[in-house]
Amino acid sequence: MAVRKLAPEELQPESFVLSPETEAFAQQQIAKYPPGRQASAVIALLGKAQEQAGGWLPRKAIEAVAARLDMPVIRVMEVATFYTMFNLEPVGKYFVQFCGTTPCVLRGAGDIKKVLERRIGDQNQITADGTFSWLEVECLGACSNAPMVQINDDYYEDLTPENFEKLLDDLAAGRPVRKGSQIGRNRSEPFEAVKTLQDPSLYDGSQIGAWRKRFEEQAQPAATGETEAAVASVPQEARAAKPGAGRAIETEAADTPAERVKKGETPINPADRKEAADPSRATTGDSHTEEGARPAPQSGKSYVATPSKPEEGSPVPVSPTTPVAGTPPSQAETRRDGSESKPDVVVDKDNKTS
Ligand code: FES
Structure with missing residues (x-):
């Protein structure tokens, strides 16, 4: 530049x-x-x-x-x-911006440039009558209609040395000129064969070949047996993507009050009781670890919440409106979210539940 x-x-x-x-x-x-x-x-x-x-x-x-x-x-x-759209030096009445970028060059822009040099002279030179000047610029965004030039505010595309010479002649003479494509095509429609959506071969499968054939075969699964094979390959039971990928919730826990009751043990883990009695770990609200303060959970399922941080393993304070863990639904206070049917869970620092 x-x-x-x-x-x-x-x-x-x-x-x-x-x-x-x-x-x-x-x-x-x-x-x-x-x-x-x-x-x-x-x-x-x-x-x-x-x-x-x-x-x-x-x-x-x-x-x-x-x-x-x-x-x-x-x-x-x-x-x-x-901004290159602002000209800082005088230009001709018709200022030609010639696209010299690769797509236009591949389509013959070099011949257009020769016409400019012969008819007007070097870049940034104004013809003696003040009619023309030209400048080589980068892609003007009309590559599909290359080669092209911009003259003042309009594009002139699909140029050949012949039609470009005529264009310059018409402009110089004040005759009307055709903007856009100089070979008559509409915008950037196909260059030679205008058959978009009109050619029957678009619909008889001859152009899309194997793709059409494949679609027809898929439309007749019984004949190919493809569907039966696909169904047979599907496992009858859904399996987790990873073997231990299930959520902690609703998995059988090894040590729960219910399990202890089943085994004839006290539902409260002695270690938990000792820890709960530790004043240094006291929390507000009612303790859930008092023996006899709650019946056994309703099922062998354990609703385990795994703490994301070690310190989150401390007993969770319970608000006065929260029913005691394990309270049957009929005795629990009603919560607005309807979650009273599930017992509350306390998770200690060792990730044990009670
Ligand atoms: S390369 Fe010439 S218009 Fe894009």
Whole structure:
């Protein structure tokens, strides 16, 4: 990319004043933004000022935009010199931006460039009559219609040396020209055979071949036996993806009050009782470890909550409204979430439950 700097002083006009049309445009653009945010309209105003100045941005035009938007001149200068859509030097009445990027080159952009060099001269040179100037730019986003050029605000695509020469002739003579594709295709439709959705071969399977055949075979599972084989391969019982991947909840616990009762032992683990009696581990609320304070759990299932941190193994304080663990539903206070049918669980630091 060429260095972007302002045009030489001898090319700079002595003054620039926003025209009534540009001023009306400025008011319209500034109104799009909240008060105090008028700087957001800087690109729009620079574009309009460039249009007013004849296709390029003199220094005075940049300063006029800065004043209109109440911005430091250097900030507007930064924008104007950064974006290549702003021309910092005079251009011809028809400013040709020639795409010299790979897809266009592969489609013959080199021949278009030769026409430009022969008809107009070097880049950034304006023809003697002021009609044309040109500049090589990077991809303009119309690669599917390569090669192409942009002239002022319009694209001209599918160029050949012949139709491009004619295009330049028509522009110079003031004759109407066709924008877009120069070979008549509609936008970027297929280049030669326009048969999208019209060619019967799209529907008879000849183009999609094996894929169509496969779909037909799948539509007749009984004939191929494919479905039976697939069903036979499915295990009849669902299995966990990993052997121990089940949740801790509702798994049989090795040591629970119910298990101890079954074995004829006291439902309270002596070690738990000793620990619960330790004043240093006292908690508010009723203790759940007092023998006889609760009946045996209703089932052999243990609802185990595994602490994520060691310190979370401390007995959990229970609010006065929480029923004592193991209380039958008929005796438990009603909870709003309906969870009164499950006994509360206390998990100690050794991950034992009671
Ligand atoms: S490469 Fe030329 S338009 Fe994209």
